[in-house]
Amino acid sequence: MFTKSVSFSSWQNKTIWETITRDATILSIIQGVKIEFVDNCPPKQFHTRSSIFNHVEHAIIVQEIEKLLSEDVIVPSVKKKD
Numbered sequence: 001m002f003t004k005s006v007s008f009s010s011w012q013n014k015t016i017w018e019t020i021t022r023d024a025t026i027l028s029i030i031q032g033v034k035i036e037f038v039d040n041c042p043p044k045q046f047h048t049r050s051s052i053f054n055h056v057e058h059a060i061i062v063q064e065i066e067k068l069l070s071e072d073v074i075v076p077s078v079k080k081k082d
Contacts, residue, residue, distance in 0.1 A: 017030050053061060068074045 017027060021027070065074075069076065
């Protein structure tokens with residue numbers, strides 16, 4: 001297995017965090033999440049059916065996506081043509 005760090009925008013404020021705390025655990029958390037991957041495992045792509053949400057669920061999902069976008073937690077993606 002190997003580990004890849006996925007950094008979040010809060011790490012850009014590293015120096016601010018370091019003035020608040022010297023706790024290695026907290027600094028590690030804001031630096032990024034470590035995700036373990038299995039070596040030599042081919043990617044699997046498959047089509048799943050679309051989820052169907054009622055209008056209330058859909059509104060909640062849209063609101064949460066907009067919130068995450070505005071906080072730069074996620075970024076829009078563009079599907080590439082094959």
